[in-house]
Amino acid sequence: MRTVFVNPERCIGCLQCEIACATEHSSSKNVASAFLEAPQPRARIHVEPGPVPSTAYPNRCRHCDPAPCAQVCPTGAIHRDRGLGVVLVDEDRCISCAMCAVVCPFDAVTFYPSAAGPGPEVAVALKCDGCVERLRRGQPPACVEACKVGALVFGDLNDLVAAGRLRATAAVLAATAAAPPGPPDPLAAWHAFGAELVAAAGHAARPTHDRGGER
Amino acid sequence: MSVSDGRRAVQLSINRDAQEMIDLARAEGIETVWDRLDAQQPQCGFCALGVSCRNCAMGPCRVDPFGEGPTKGVCGAGADVIVARNLGRGIAAGASAHSDHGRDILEVFASTARGETTGYRIADEGKLRRLAAELGVDGDQRPAGDVAADVADVLFDDFGSRKDGVSFAGRAPAARRARWQELGITPRGIDRENVEMLHRTHMGVDNDHVSLLLHALRTGLSDGWGGSMIATELSDVLFGTPSPVLSEVNLGVLRHDQVNVALHGHNPVLSDVIVAAAEDPELVDLARSYGASGINLVGLCCTGNELLMRRGVPMAGNHLMQELAIVTGALEAMVVDYQCIMPSVTDVAACYHTKIISTSDKARFPGATHLPFDPRRGAEIGREIIRAAVEAYPDRNPDRVHIPVAPVRWMGGFSVEAILGALGGSPEPLVSAIASGAIRGAVAVVGCNNPKLPQDYAHVELTRQLIEHDVLVVVTGCAAVANGKAGQMLPESASMAGTGLRGVCEALGIPPVLHMGSCVDNSRVLVLAGALADFLGVDIDQLPLAGAAPEWYSEKAVSIGAYVVASGVTTVLGVQPPIFGSPRVVDLLAGGLDGVVGARFAVEPDPSRAAALIRRHIEEKRRALGLPFEDPDSIAVTAPAAPVG
Structure with missing residues (x-):
């Protein structure tokens, strides 16, 4: 089963997947003109900041099987493409009841007008379509192509899980000194700085001495 | 929901006036810098790490800091070159800002010399004539306007390409100047170094990160000993050289x-x-x-x-x-x-x-x-x-109308002239207090505010811990204002200092935290450091000094950091500069530079840890000078605080 796998520890919050996604779902497919289109094309992947600065998670539809959204959709607007392994919305049949959003385990469904939908004023369910057009051409999804740090990867699920397993193995063995450590991680300090910012806010909020200036 | 949603005002600033106004702004629906920081989360990691490049139209490019995606831009530049180029351009922007400010003052000074301005005059003629003597302008027996016109001519030339060194670089100790010469980083002309930085960072010019970083230091030096120093000195001549003055803040x-x-x-x-x-x-x-x-x-x-x-x-x-x-x-x-x-x-x-x-x-x-x-x-x-x-x-x-608090009193006005005046005309009393150990050393706490950090927390906490341990602190810019608001800048604030520093401050009637002025006035810090080094017959990097920019945000602060370190003063930054995508650049700036200019950078956002690192550094310098010292390793650097949820 081919899917987009997420390595959240690698996400550095550049938002390039969001821009690539919105562009892919535009009429012009051109970043320079996509943002001028009406209705405005929308990203279907959302990079949300984590609990401390310098962390983030790119959230998108996981194309569940069975898909709760498809199960509850009263108009049958949501269906699965078995061949490509993606869950798709027929925007013309969507009645914006938001039941799909209610049951989505990942809050991955949004509602905006769409060029493919019933009209420029009518919001319909928008979510990741797995870049079906690209998949049919043998290309990876746009978000994966845009990601230059391996936070989003596309391939056979078990292969992707295995890749993560191998990285974990190397890290565990380095930590237990059973294998030499790799080169210094340039991101470690960046991540640590985010944690320090949160700590500093906590410390500053704890009055330790008279700051003066009170009336 | 963004990271900082729900950060209470007390977590955004340590000051009651800011906290009350943040709450009021929120209640009134007025957007402030903290809201915009929230809206920017997550901020781009490529840019935070310095590995994105927009310098040409083959790009924009970014390299994968994990090393699995692209490791080179279209031109072939790897992380080292991209990070060094970006840092160099930032320093050029900061140095240009300070130096263009200096030029603006110089132009008004020159026009005033020619009698073409209204509302301006030569306020400190004594300083004008001292500058004239230093710059080789005949200052005796001539009208002040004529002297000023000739001084202006000399300084206009400092902006150009005809000199081997900017005039005020001659104020640095001879050993420091020799080191700059050897490294090829003597600032020759103010505009020249900035333009050359832009040239070198164009695609396909300087492709060596070491060479780029050295020129970045020279660019910074053209600010500190050039543009900023011109701004300070001529502002003193036009508007008066500062002397201690009481006022209020917040x-x-x-x-x-x-x-x-x-x-x-x-x-x-x-x-x-x-x-x-x-x-x-x-x-x-x-x-x-x-x-x-x-x-x-x-x-x-x-x-x-x-x-x-x-x-x-x-x-x-x-x-x-x-x-x-x-x-x-x-x-x-x-x-x-x-x-x-x-x-x-x-x-x-x-x-x-x-x-x-x-x-x-x-x-x-x-x-x-x-x-x-x-x-x-x-x-x-x-x-x-x-x-x-x-x-x-x-x-x-x-x-x-909502004016939140009563003001706090503070003292400003510590120009180098005022400090030497308070010392009785010579650095000797300060030097002997440092030699005896009553004062361990001196630290310049400078720089901005940054909404990523609780406003003023690091400035105030770092300064407080330093003076408690008998380290004299000089401040400029936003760091000065932070300390003023905290009540740390009055003669009676000496009671907050350790016994040794307190004694010296009380004897001289000065605060333990001395306000040396605006951010261009960091040039005063250079002059003071140079004077102390000359008095002792050593180079600046041998002195028990350090710099700190705990809450910096601006490109000007990066330029200041560059010239302070290149002048021999190790500097601790509280906010990460965008260089961590290149471990080689980090190694050079945080380590290798020590062997080259006798000083380096460190990054430490926690003010308690920064204070300990600085005190260790000062004691090491004391040991090397043969002064009484504490074992640096005996100064505990506390573990980083655990994140608070």
Whole structure:
């Protein structure tokens, strides 16, 4: 089963997947003109900041099987493409009841007008379509192509899980000194700085001495 | 939900005035810098790590810091070159900002020398003649105007390409100058180094990160010993050399019953004539006719520091207070020149009766009233600006006025001349206090505010811990204002210091934290360090000194960091610069530089840990000088605090 796998520890919050996604779902497919289109094309992947600065998670539809959204959709607007392994919305049949959003385990469904939908004023369910057009051409999804740090990867699920397993193995063995450590991680300090910012806010909020200036 | 949603005001600033105004802004739906920081989360990691490049149209490019994606831009530049180029360009921007400020002062100085200005004069003729002697200009028996014109000529040449070294670089100790010469980083001309930095960072020019970083240091030096020093020295000549002065600080300096005018930005050249205009009887009468009891000038940021240093003008706040000062509803006008003035001030002002008055043709603000500065009409423009502010007073809505706290007293005015004056004319008393160990060393705590950090927390906490351990602290810029608000900058603040430093401060009647001025006045710190080194016959890097920029945000701060380190003073930054995508650049700046210029950078956001690192560094320097020292390893560096949920 081919899917987009997420390595959240690698996400550095550049938002390039969001821009690539919105562009892919535009009429012009051109970043320079996509943002001028009406209705405005929308990203279907959302990079949300984590609990401390310098962390983030790119959230998108996981194309569940069975898909709760498809199960509850009263108009049958949501269906699965078995061949490509993606869950798709027929925007013309969507009645914006938001039941799909209610049951989505990942809050991955949004509602905006769409060029493919019933009209420029009518919001319909928008979510990741797995870049079906690209998949049919043998290309990876746009978000994966845009990601230059391996936070989003596309391939056979078990292969992707295995890749993560191998990285974990190397890290565990380095930590237990059973294998030499790799080169210094340039991101470690960046991540640590985010944690320090949160700590500093906590410390500053704890009055330790008279700051003066009170009336 | 973004990271900082729900951060309470007490987590955003340690100051009650800021906290109350943040809550008020939130209640009124007025967007501030903290809201915009939230909206930017997550911020781009490529850019935070310095590995994105927009220098050419084959790009934009970014390289994968994990090393699995692209490791080179289209041109072939890897992380080392991209990071070094970006850092170099940032330093050039910061150095250019300071130096163009210096040039603006120089131009007014030259025009004043020729008698073409109104509202300006040579205020410190003694300093003019001392500068003339230093610059090889005949200063004796000639009218001040003629001397000033020749001094201006010499300094104009410092901006160009005809010299082997900028004039004031000659003030550095001989050993330091020799080291610069050997490394090829003597600043030759101010504009030249900046232009060369832009040239070198064009695609396909300097492709060696070491060479790029060395030129970045030279570019910084052209600021510290060039543009900034010219700004400081000529401002002293035109407006007076600062001497100790008492004043007040925080938003409590705004008055309920007066026309409040905030002077914000960096250049003292116009604000000085505004001070005169605010005392104009006709304008004071006009204010009274509208029911105000007078005209109250306050400072913000470094224009405020310039005015505090020379005129004792009260200070409303530092960088992160600029929007909040408007939220008091008590500000009739904010007069802005340039640098660090958020484009948002006009948006916040639009929610109130406050007029934003822009004064520099280089710095325009849509929505502001533009009254461009012209030194030939200085006095007249000063009056026009004050008149505009007074005319806004009837529009003030008293129901929206909220001045949060009572002001805190503080002391400014410690130019090098004033410090040496307090010491009795020679660095000897300070040097012997350092030699005996009563004072362990001295640290310059400088730089900005950054909304990523709780406002002023690191400035105040670091400074407090240093003075408690007998380290004399000198401050400039936003760091100075932070310490002022915390009540750490009065002669009686000596009681907060350790026994040794307290004794020295009490004997001299000075605070343990000395205000040396605006951010261009970091040049005063260089002059003082050079004077101490010369007195001892050593180089600056041998002295028990350090620098700290705990809450920096600006490209100017990066330039300051570059020239301070290149001058031999190790500097601790509280906010990560965008260089961590290149471990080689980090290794060089945080380690290798020590063997080259005798100083290096460190990054430590936690002020307690930063204080310990600095004290260890100072004790190491003391040991090397053969002075009584504490074992550096005995100074505990506490573990980083656990994140608070």
